[in-house]
Amino acid sequence: REAERFLASAARQKHLNAFISLPDISALLRQVQDAEDTGDKDSLNGKLIAIKDNICTSDLPTTAASGILKSFTSPYDATVVQQLRAAGGVIAGKTNMDEFGMGSHSTRSIFGEVCQETRSDRRVSAGGSSGGSAVAVARHNCWAALGTDTGGSVRLPAAYTGTIGFKPSYGLISRWGVIAYANSLDTVGIFARGAHDAQTVFNALNVHDPRDPTSLPPSTRSRIASVLAKRPLEWPPSKPSPPPGLVGPMPPLRIGVPIEYNIAELQPEVRAAWMQTLRILADNGHSIHQVSLPTTRHALSAYYVLAPAEASSNLAKYDGVRYGSRAPGSDASPETKSVLFAKTRGEGFGDEVKRRILLGAYTLSADAIDNYFIKAQKVRRLVQQDFDRVFALPNPLLDDQPANGENKKVDLLICPTAPTLPPTLKSLEGQSPVDAYINDVFTVPASLAGLPAVSFPVECVVDGVAIKVGIQAIGQYGDDHLVLNVASHCG
Numbered sequence: 001r002e003a004e005r006f007l008a009s010a011a012r013q014k015h016l017n018a019f020i021s022l023p024d025i026s027a028l029l030r031q032v033q034d035a036e037d038t039g040d041k042d043s044l045n046g047k048l049i050a051i052k053d054n055i056c057t058s059d060l061p062t063t064a065a066s067g068i069l070k071s072f073t074s075p076y077d078a079t080v081v082q083q084l085r086a087a088g089g090v091i092a093g094k095t096n097m098d099e100f101g102m103g104s105h106s107t108r109s110i111f112g113e114v115c116q117e118t119r120s121d122r123r124v125s126a127g128g129s130s131g132g133s134a135v136a137v138a139r140h141n142c143w144a145a146l147g148t149d150t151g152g153s154v155r156l157p158a159a160y161t162g163t164i165g166f167k168p169s170y171g172l173i174s175r176w177g178v179i180a181y182a183n184s185l186d187t188v189g190i191f192a193r194g195a196h197d198a199q200t201v202f203n204a205l206n207v208h209d210p211r212d213p214t215s216l217p218p219s220t221r222s223r224i225a226s227v228l229a230k231r232p233l234e235w236p237p238s239k240p241s242p243p244p245g246l247v248g249p250m251p252p253l254r255i256g257v258p259i260e261y262n263i264a265e266l267q268p269e270v271r272a273a274w275m276q277t278l279r280i281l282a283d284n285g286h287s288i289h290q291v292s293l294p295t296t297r298h299a300l301s302a303y304y305v306l307a308p309a310e311a312s313s314n315l316a317k318y319d320g321v322r323y324g325s326r327a328p329g330s331d332a333s334p335e336t337k338s339v340l341f342a343k344t345r346g347e348g349f350g351d352e353v354k355r356r357i358l359l360g361a362y363t364l365s366a367d368a369i370d371n372y373f374i375k376a377q378k379v380r381r382l383v384q385q386d387f388d389r390v391f392a393l394p395n396p397l398l399d400d401q402p403a404n405g406e407n408k409k410v411d412l413l414i415c416p417t418a419p420t421l422p423p424t425l426k427s428l429e430g431q432s433p434v435d436a437y438i439n440d441v442f443t444v445p446a447s448l449a450g451l452p453a454v455s456f457p458v459e460c461v462v463d464g465v466a467i468k469v470g471i472q473a474i475g476q477y478g479d480d481h482l483v484l485n486v487a488s489h490c491g
């Protein structure tokens with residue numbers, strides 16, 4: 001049985017450290033059996049789905065890989081977990097990650113680093129922060145997995161592990177019960193081995209949740225649908241349009257290639273895979289167009305101001321009194337309480353989390369806010385406007401958009417997910433924080449603009465050796481099915 005095979009491979013691959021906690025195996029097999037026996041042919045029936053450990057589950061701990069939450073079990077399931085269970089999915093375990101989602105290699109976890117291979121000389125980064133979910137899917141420990149993507153944490157690990165990593169448009173999937181890192185950017189994302197499977201999971205989660213104030217209400221969802229329906233794409237008579245929400249044939253598309261992504265630091269293998277993807281698309285009748293997104297070069301700096309600022313506020317609640325683990329001491333008086341807070345937070349948070357809290361507290365402080373936080377918000381708006389200028393589809397969230405379908409505009413963008421192939425864990429030792437931040441250069445622009453983006457593996461032969469490289473498709477807000485569809489054609 002599929003579930004037993006998955007679990008056996010998870011047990012064999014413990015050394016990869018993809019999971020923080022696993023359910024009781026016999027209880028899990030019973031759940032799979034029950035789901036299959038109901039006879040209800042729900043799309044996720046009996047499918048094993050792993051969950052990143054910053055998404056709340058009532059039956060397994062939720063630690064966000066942090067010392068401060070190491071003994072925390074949520075009293076409830078996150079909405080996304082409820083939705084998966086309701087569709088027949090079975091939770092395969094909680095996956096390892098960078099603490100609170102802060103990192104790019106899944107090495108910053110109190111449970112130890114995740115890796116992909118253990119030939120002792122080649123322990124390779126799984127990407128981060130959702131590295132455990134990516135490895136669990138790549139190594140067939142489960143059928144699909146959920147991660148979270150704030151600035152690339154689903155797409156980067158997908159690129160490094162040769163899986164599909166999909167970050168939907170911000171607001172489509174509920175964040176209720178998802179531990180906040182930077183809530184204006186946090187998006188639940190999906191890992192799968194094929195775009196069709198990612199689509200199936202997405203369809204189960206793409207629903208308004210009244211408990212999440214940033215979840216898109218039905219009125220906005222229908223507005224998106226009507227903007228999409230008016231799009232003047234020309235379907236050839238031999239290729240009928242697929243039913244909405246399914247991957248299928250595509251009409252000829254205008255594909256944009258952002259010149260700013262062709263940076264000098266791009267590894268030759270990555271550039272080769274990018275070119276190969278464009279060739280495949282051109283051979284299949286799509287047209288390729290150069291576009292310019294001039295604010296891209298400021299996006300990374302803006303992200304690393306905004307994300308820590310939001311984090312410093314979101315993480316203030318972990319003080320040992322309201323949440324999480326607590327250092328010894330009394331909270332009886334204001335003096336002892338502040339000692340207790342400082343001790344709890346000093347012991348509970350890892351170095352990277354502390355760095356982000358300090359950075360965020362600084363950029364929000366009265367003296368610095370104008371020069372940092374406010375400027376970064378302006379850059380964020382410019383990044384959004386860059387995207388709106390190149391996409392033919394008008395942004396369905398904005399009112400006064402010019403008529404779409406202009407010749408110079410494109411339907412989606414194709415670029416690399418990361419500038420390099422996965423580094424070895426050894427090469428990361430002693431790496432400066434800024435070097436790690438640079439990994440996110442191609443993923444943060446879509447995060448700042450809230451756009452749907454998917455990383456898909458493209459096989460490419462370099463010096464006679466076949467390797468898989470992550471390539472990214474980015475679409476206009478709400479164009480989630482199109483980016484998944486393109487991934488299914490190229491990946």
Ligand code: GLN
Pocket residue numbers: 100101102103104128129148149150151152153154181307440
């Ligand atoms: N690497 C980025 C960061 O550390 C992205 C993390 C994420 O998307 N959760 O902030």
